[in-house]
Amino acid sequence: MTLQILLALSAILFAFGLAAILSRSNAIMILIGIELMLGAANLNFIAFWRFSGNPSDLTGVLFAIFSIAVAAAEAAVGLAIIILVHRRIQSVEVDDASNLKG
Amino acid sequence: MELLERAPVELKNAFLRVLGSLGVPEGMLAILSAVLIIGTVIGVFLGLFALMSVMERKILARVQNRYGPNRAGPFGLFQPVADGIKMLTKEDLVPRAADKVVHFLAPVVMMVPALLVLAILPYGRDMVPVELESGILFFFAVGAGTEVAIFMAGWASNNKYSVLGAMRAIAQMISYEIPLVISAVTAAMIAGSLSPSVIVAAQGGFAAGFLPHWFVTTPWGFTAALLFYIGALAESNRSPFDLPEGESELVAGHLTEYSGFKYATFFMAEYIGMFAICGMFVTLFLGGWQAPLPFLTVVPSWIWFFGKVCFVAFTMVWVRATLPRLRVDHLLAFAWKFLLPMSFAAFLSAACWHYAGRGPAAWFLSLVVVGIPYLVLGLSFTSRFSVSRRTYLFSE
Amino acid sequence: MICESLKTCFDDPGKFLGEWFVLLPALVLLLAAAAAVVLRNLIHATLCLTLSFIALGILFIALGAEFVGFVQLLVYVGAVAMLIVFAILLTRPERLAKSDTALSGLGPAGGALAGFVTLGVLLGFLFTSPIAKKSLPGPASAPVAEIGHALMGDYKAALIVVGVLLTAALVGAAVLAMEDKNS
Numbered sequence: 001m002t003l004q005i006l007l008a009l010s011a012i013l014f015a016f017g018l019a020a021i022l023s024r025s026n027a028i029m030i031l032i033g034i035e036l037m038l039g040a041a042n043l044n045f046i047a048f049w050r051f052s053g054n055p056s057d058l059t060g061v062l063f064a065i066f067s068i069a070v071a072a073a074e075a076a077v078g079l080a081i082i083i084l085v086h087r088r089i090q091s092v093e094v095d096d097a098s099n100l101k102g
Numbered sequence: 103m104e105l106l107e108r109a110p111v112e113l114k115n116a117f118l119r120v121l122g123s124l125g126v127p128e129g130m131l132a133i134l135s136a137v138l139i140i141g142t143v144i145g146v147f148l149g150l151f152a153l154m155s156v157m158e159r160k161i162l163a164r165v166q167n168r169y170g171p172n173r174a175g176p177f178g179l180f181q182p183v184a185d186g187i188k189m190l191t192k193e194d195l196v197p198r199a200a201d202k203v204v205h206f207l208a209p210v211v212m213m214v215p216a217l218l219v220l221a222i223l224p225y226g227r228d229m230v231p232v233e234l235e236s237g238i239l240f241f242f243a244v245g246a247g248t249e250v251a252i253f254m255a256g257w258a259s260n261n262k263y264s265v266l267g268a269m270r271a272i273a274q275m276i277s278y279e280i281p282l283v284i285s286a287v288t289a290a291m292i293a294g295s296l297s298p299s300v301i302v303a304a305q306g307g308f309a310a311g312f313l314p315h316w317f318v319t320t321p322w323g324f325t326a327a328l329l330f331y332i333g334a335l336a337e338s339n340r341s342p343f344d345l346p347e348g349e350s351e352l353v354a355g356h357l358t359e360y361s362g363f364k365y366a367t368f369f370m371a372e373y374i375g376m377f378a379i380c381g382m383f384v385t386l387f388l389g390g391w392q393a394p395l396p397f398l399t400v401v402p403s404w405i406w407f408f409g410k411v412c413f414v415a416f417t418m419v420w421v422r423a424t425l426p427r428l429r430v431d432h433l434l435a436f437a438w439k440f441l442l443p444m445s446f447a448a449f450l451s452a453a454c455w456h457y458a459g460r461g462p463a464a465w466f467l468s469l470v471v472v473g474i475p476y477l478v479l480g481l482s483f484t485s486r487f488s489v490s491r492r493t494y495l496f497s498e
Numbered sequence: 499m500i501c502e503s504l505k506t507c508f509d510d511p512g513k514f515l516g517e518w519f520v521l522l523p524a525l526v527l528l529l530a531a532a533a534a535v536v537l538r539n540l541i542h543a544t545l546c547l548t549l550s551f552i553a554l555g556i557l558f559i560a561l562g563a564e565f566v567g568f569v570q571l572l573v574y575v576g577a578v579a580m581l582i583v584f585a586i587l588l589t590r591p592e593r594l595a596k597s598d599t600a601l602s603g604l605g606p607a608g609g610a611l612a613g614f615v616t617l618g619v620l621l622g623f624l625f626t627s628p629i630a631k632k633s634l635p636g637p638a639s640a641p642v643a644e645i646g647h648a649l650m651g652d653y654k655a656a657l658i659v660v661g662v663l664l665t666a667a668l669v670g671a672a673v674l675a676m677e678d679k680n681s
Contacts, residue, residue: 015617020535023609055638073667079585080671086589243568246576
């Protein structure tokens with residue numbers, strides 16, 4: 001097995017996330033796409049750490065841990081915003097939330 | 103006694119030796135050994151579940167001054183068998199509007215984490231099925247799957263009571279998981295490891311010849327143990343936190359549309375999960391398999407472990423018989439406004455205890471550190487409710 | 499035959515890891531992620547996303563980063579997936595089973611095209627890069643104690659910043675989602 005397999009997997013995951021973000025208008029589906037892309041990035045961190053040949057250097061692992069923590073914060077705030085928008089305009093479609101005056 | 107202590111392991115080894123002499127290949131023996139361990143652990147917990155299902159009804163009946171099940175077999179002990187036959191022969195109903203696939207998968211997803219978490223509990227001296235470096239983390243990470251299962255059950259039933267029950271369950275489990283994990287981390291911090299067996303080992307020995315070094319004997323440990331116990335009650339959806347399936351409000355919550363074997367699977371997974379979290383409570387705060395008094399160490403360690411687990415499970419039934427159900431907003435306010443700050447206080451108190459040298463002076467310091475937040479929070483929490491004095495009209 | 503291959507997996511976990519333990523969760527991850535993107539039903543998409551989070555966590559564990567794998571399961575399955583589910587239930591309670599989603603102006607074709615172009619570029623770089631040809635080195639593990647020492651040592655500033663960030667996010671999310679008492 002080579003690093004290529006894992007990196008290709010991560011690239012496919014990233015492309016899935018991007019496609020979801022661009023083709024869906026539902027804010028929650030966009031968030032799902034973002035989570036997939038973050039997962040792909042974490043997979044890259046772990047894959048490079050695993051294949052670095054120097055596993056005692058924990059930078060990749062720690063970066064993944066911090067990235068997971070930041071993703072959790074991002075999901076919480078993102079979903080709070082979605083709930084707030086839904087309360088204002090009774091919709092979670094991003095195309096509906098186009099009024100600048102609020 | 104030494105023989106009895108090692109009995110489960112020696113029995114397995116003897117069985118494998120017999121098989122080995124019969125010409126079974128080595129690789130097969132390794133797998134068989136794993137299968138034997140898994141089978142024993144699951145078998146023991148299924149037995150505990152069967153016993154608990156009848157004992158709970160007996161204890162509740164005793165508290166409420168009635169007999170409880172006493173028809174099937176001596177003292178009603180065959181009641182689980184009767185219940186099992188009834189469950190298995192019942193028709194399996196699936197609502198027409200249900201999401202069939204998710205409805206079917208929910209009990210399966212519920213069962214997986216309940217069984218997986220049993221792998222890391224230390225059942226006795228050198229008796230851990232899987233020795234994991236981050237066992238505590240594994241316990242909570244896998245336990246998170248339960249929430250997914252409850253949501254799947256509630257949503258797939260396509261019934262408003264089910265969805266409401268599932269939403270309540272998720273809100274409750276997310277809220278109570280935080281104090282639960284923080285109080286568990288407190289014990290892990292003092293032991294200096296996330297491995298359950300190291301945490302149990304850190305609670306060995308006796309102070310002054312008779313006082314066990316269990317974490318529950320320190321002020322921070324007592325606080326964290328109480329918080330963990332309350333969190334455990336909420337995580338296993340037991341009274342007084344059984345709102346998700348509160349029958350007077352929501353029929354049966356996420357279980358409303360389940361019948362027959364699927365319902366039995368849910369029921370079983372809930373009880374095994376309860377025993378698992380009791381086992382974690384015993385491991386973290388009650389010294390795991392350690393004996394409570396020096397001269398009692400002759401009794402095998404695994405008997406101590408299961409004895410303590412049964413005792414904690416008994417107190418859970420006792421609580422269920424005693425306390426009424428909470429209201430849903432009180433439930434969440436209690437978690438976020440009282441349990442969460444108190445778990446931080448216990449955390450801080452444990453750090454003070456450690457850096458003050460773990461002696462009697464440290465004991466008092468940690469008592470102060472945990473006592474002040476308790477008084478402040480408790481007063482601010484109860485001052486909003488005016489409790490009028492109860493007057494008894496017809497009794498003294 | 500099966501017995502032999504299982505024996506090698508017990509004797510040499512690294513070899514077993516290279517063959518099975520990575521490829522199986524990777525396959526599940528791909529299928530679940532694809533389903534999460536393609537499915538029209540929001541709840542199904544979220545459940546598939548949860549499955550892909552689980553597969554990703556198992557993949558991390560298989561790669562030797564046990565701690566990250568468990569953190570991934572705890573945070574994503576226990577918190578993020580449940581938050582998404584909660585948001586779905588809170589924003590569309592009127593249509594429980596039929597929460598299908600519309601497509602945006604770009605449409606599935608545009609999204610898929612953008613995805614394919616990105617994938618093509620990434621894979622193109624990947625297959626020409628010499629770094630990607632690296633084969634699996636010896637067994638690797640990230641002991642919890644060392645991760646802890648690193649967090650409290652070299653990375654303590656980052657740890658504090660993440661703590662502040664999480665507190666701010668928690669308070670911010672609570673304030674955002676709070677009922678507006680004035681209106």
